[in-house]
Amino acid sequence: VQLVESGGGSVQAGGSMRLSCAASGYEFRAYSSRCMGWFRAAPGQERVGIAALSYDGRTVYADSVKGRFTISKDNAMTTLYLQMSSLRPEETGMYYCAAAYLRVGRSCHLGTDLTYWGQGTKVNVSS
Helix, strand or coil: CEEEEECCEEEECCCCEEEEEEEECCCCCCCEEEEEEEEEECCCCCEEEEEEEECCCCEEECHHHCCCEEEEECCCCCEEEEEECCCCHHHCEEEEEEEEEEECCCCCCCCCCCCEECCCEEEEEEC
């Protein structure tokens, strides 16, 4: 599985940006469900989960981004998106896409241990 993020860049506070994550090799697997997520690593800080999305469309968001960020996918889950609005300077950092296969019945959430990771795309929010 390979994940490649794109769409990062610079934006002023209050602005919007959409990130994309192209997934290759992340296909249907019997007896498994798929889970993908977006994570952010701010400068000098640990990586934190922002949003997660299961193949059946269930979403989970960090409290800090609820109502401002939207995670979505295409039907085949070959592309993951993160639409970000009302961006804040403290949301500057590297944004990573991640994915995993889960046993059927396991939930997809921000704490899910995801196996595959992209290289990240940098987002800079200026004040």
